Amino acid sequence: MQNRDLRTLREIARLGSFREAAERLNMTLSAVSMQMKALEAQLDGALFDRSTRPPRLTPLGRRVAEAADEVLAAEDRLRALAGPEAPLAGRFRLGLVASASARLLPDFLQSVARDLPHTRFDLRTGLSEQLEGLVAEGALDAAVVTATGVALGGGRHTLLARDRLILAVPPGEAPLPFLHFAPTTGIGRVIAAELAHRPDLRDAPRIVLDHVETIVACLDAGVGRTVLPEIDLARARQPFDATALDAMRSLVLVTRIGTPLDAYAERLAALLGVRSAISAT
Incomplete structure (x- = not known):
């Protein structure tokens, strides 16, 4: 699992759309879709209900998106500690x-x-x-x-x-x-x-x-x-x-x-x- 996948998931959860998340992240729609399928395979669970258009987060997907916020916030804090302007x-x-x-x-x-x-x-x-x-x-x-x-x-x-x-x-x-x-x-x-x-x-x-x-x-x-x-x-x-x-x-x-x-x-x-x-x- 890579943090870039979690960042993509966070953007989809925030914007409610694969397409808008792809535009925001400067990615193709197919690349976003492949990232989410790979993330679902790694977690062994369905993060999206694809019977709707656009696909919507499942209850598990919402929980994973919330947890992703915590992981990414921790990553940002670590980068702040080690960056060139860090205290x-x-x-x-x-x-x-x-x-x-x-x-x-x-x-x-x-x-x-x-x-x-x-x-x-x-x-x-x-x-x-x-x-x-x-x-x-x-x-x-x-x-x-x-x-x-x-x-x-x-x-x-x-x-x-x-x-x-x-x-x-x-x-x-x-x-x-x-x-x-x-x-x-x-x-x-x-x-x-x-x-x-x-x-x-x-x-x-x-x-x-x-x-x-x-x-x-x-x-x-x-x-x-x-x-x-x-x-x-x-x-x-x-x-x-x-x-x-x-x-x-x-x-x-x-x-x-x-x-x-x-x-x-x-x-x-x-x-x-x-x-x-x-x-x-």
Whole structure:
């Protein structure tokens, strides 16, 4: 059974005439008649009462015509999912650095449910370098990471946000150790590059931590000073002295060039609630 036969049946049911259906479908009358006889043979039932002129649908024919409407509507929906103007659809694997997930995920998931009803995302968190490598390997479809350079070969960076780094120091005169976000991570490398120009911080006793929440809690307790993106320091509950630095943290969406999510990167950036700019290698 072919859907073109069902489309012909639908037109006959709508117009009440083989001849008019043939004209509508740009077919010959004999071709329409042969299609319907073939459909009846496949269904093993009479769809038309041919004792009348023109032939009329039998009760079975009317039920089949109604069911054909449902089948053809489903076909149209499938074509809409896959056509060149179709919205993004499918199941995708998205990675996020933990420090950005709390900030971005709630609004993103709400936006996806509203604007991309045929799309699902399987989520995982990790370090920037690890996640970008998984995108390059094809193990992830995209990832939100801290950029520490240009995209890996075959990849693209879509800028999500640029956050200024802030030196945060608890009130008081006592020298304090430096709370360093793990320098093996994306944001940690950005901070380490800034420390190279700041001997007062570079040479201070150092405590290495790998969670923003832990660093902010230590800052609140007054046991150390730190450098973090301004937006992360907004979690602090206690006042601190803030000095804006020249360095910026760039949060990017990593995709592989030519993939479905790469073609949709600008829209994904909008769903993440930011304005995007693109760079690629």
